[in-house]
Amino acid sequence: MTYTLERVARQASEAKELAVHTSRALRDLKRGTKSGLSGRDRFVRHAVLRALAANRPGITYEDVYREVYRERAATSPATTTVPEWASELAAVDVGEFLATGVQPLALSRLAALGRTVSLDGIGTLRIPFRPPGDDVGGWIGEGAPIPADSLDFGTVSVSPRKAAAVSIFTAELKKRAAADIEMLLDSALRTDIASIVDAALVDDQPGSAVRPAGLRFNVAAVTASAATDPLVAMRADLAKLAGEIMAGAGGGTMPVYLVNPVQMTSFGFLPNIAYAVVDTPAVPAGTVIAVDGPAFISGNGSAAVDASKDATIHEDTAPAPIVAGGTAASPTRNLWQTDTLAVRVILEVAWGLPAGRSAWMEGVKW
Template sequence: MTYTLERVARQASEAKELAVHTSRALRDLRRGTKSGLSGRDRFVRHAVLRALATGRPGVNVEDIWRERYRERAAAGPAMMTVPTWATELVPSDVGAFLADGAQPLALSRLAALGRTVSLDGIGSLKIPYRPPLADVGGWVGEGAPIPVDDLSFGTVTLSPRKAAAVSIFTAELNKRATPDIETLIDGALRTDIANIVDAALVDDQPGSALRPPGLRFNVAAVVSSTATDPMAAMRADLAKLAGEIVAGGGSQPVFLVNPVQAISFGFLPGSTYGVIDTPTVPAGTVIAVDGPAFISGNGAAVVDASKDATIHEETAPAPIVAGGTAASPTRSLWQTDSLACRVILEVAWGLPAGRSAWMEGVKW
């Protein structure tokens, strides 16, 4: 009898533990806190925790994490390496954040076709590549010498550049938008960064101490087709751009276009080349890039929030006070009961010479 009672008690205890485990698993699935969160989710969650903890004395991000994502119960210490615990407190997974979502950055989609490197702790990184060479090798007879390549290499240098943006929300975000706060902050951060990074990626400006070079920098525009039939003009334009890439030593052209031009690719049956649409490419402009030759890098990321700062609300901000002159317009976050979320990323990209081409004024 005693043995039977002990066995029943043990089975009941095991059933209770199983029920608790199942309940927690179902809750985690509903909240999206199960281990294996995407890089986008972890990065956005980090920003959410920073925002919700701002302006609450005595409350830190770990407290907000327990309050929002876990049950209020005893838990182990916050460790950055523990899944579904404090990994959300680390601003990691920058590349995944940029690549995920309904509208991934053009940079991340292009980077997926080439080579991506880490820039953490790097001041300057040289990436070797094989430049176009004359034909080497060939058919040889028995005992005859084999032609030899000199194995010369070129290099692309990547230096981290800082892209930063500040988004301002009213304090009501914390009070009334809590169920949607991740979506709101994700959209704000992604839009801000896209306006900075993708715009620089596709322009014609040189690299500097502030930014990487645009894909059109120092590349002469190819003349677009004058054919009156839009489809004929499109085929001629794409063939000409692809020819430029192949002549420069490339092999797999990918086309960056405005959404206006992207629609036309749906009427081009059988096309196997990649297309990246982004509003940062001017309408009527098409950029071709050798996808495998594109090199990009991600470095450190910082996400902060504040309710006490004073901000100069301009796209080209100045110091709040410089030489006795105050910047205008400014906003006191404390006085207007607002919240500012700041994101800073280190990014870089490069491309061997001859691996990009572009044209403007296309007829399709």
């Protein structure tokens, strides 16, 4: 009996040690410390594990990790902390995913030139800024009072809004190598999210309970140059837009131009341009937007990645409930019936800009 109890105790201890080692390895995976993973890689790998573990009874994320990446649990000192890595996505990981890769989001590139805030647990965040005012200070005589202006501040309010995308893949995705799966998910998720976020960023629609206001909302377009020489017109257009946000609004400091890739090619003919340029297909061809970069405020909040092989989806740009009032939505896709996999990403994002710090024009000749 004593021998049996000792053997059971030893086996239990070995099992506990193995579990602890596995947890430590997975913690390192989340943090990127073991394999040197970047935030972008961690985000994509998280999506891969979610997708490959979808609807596999008895299969855990740990099992999929070892199966796909062919890694064994590392031997390391015991720890009492078991991180819920499969249900967490750090904001820095989300931000890095959106800001890196072959096609970084325009929002991320613009945010890098302004101010970024955390939206975790925030309903509405008000960011103070000093609006344009009278000149202050000046040359004074001995003992004379120094001119001063009132310290009146304005605020820019940012509230987290949910951007969500569902990417659908065939079951053959699971037959590919791990590197191929990561590449496919990276490209698909980035493209789907960009089509939502960047399109809203550069449009002229007002903010609402479901989205932030576009940079062109409530901003009248300025007239593009009528010069027939494209280079002359380009110089005039860029100078005019810069003037709108720097002189006209007062207080602008560094214009950032957002353009379509068609217009982006023309910047190669302007040597040593002093200001940043962000290209994105979300900006209509022939349209140029200028933003005061340092005044731009953006925020990242929570993120969630899920996968399913059983859901039924209404495939429409304006999806409706599958059945509402006895009427079925159409067209629908049943993932189980079509042997397909859906990966859903939901991000909390927001942005804001003081009034007068953006300008735009359309119909440019370059």
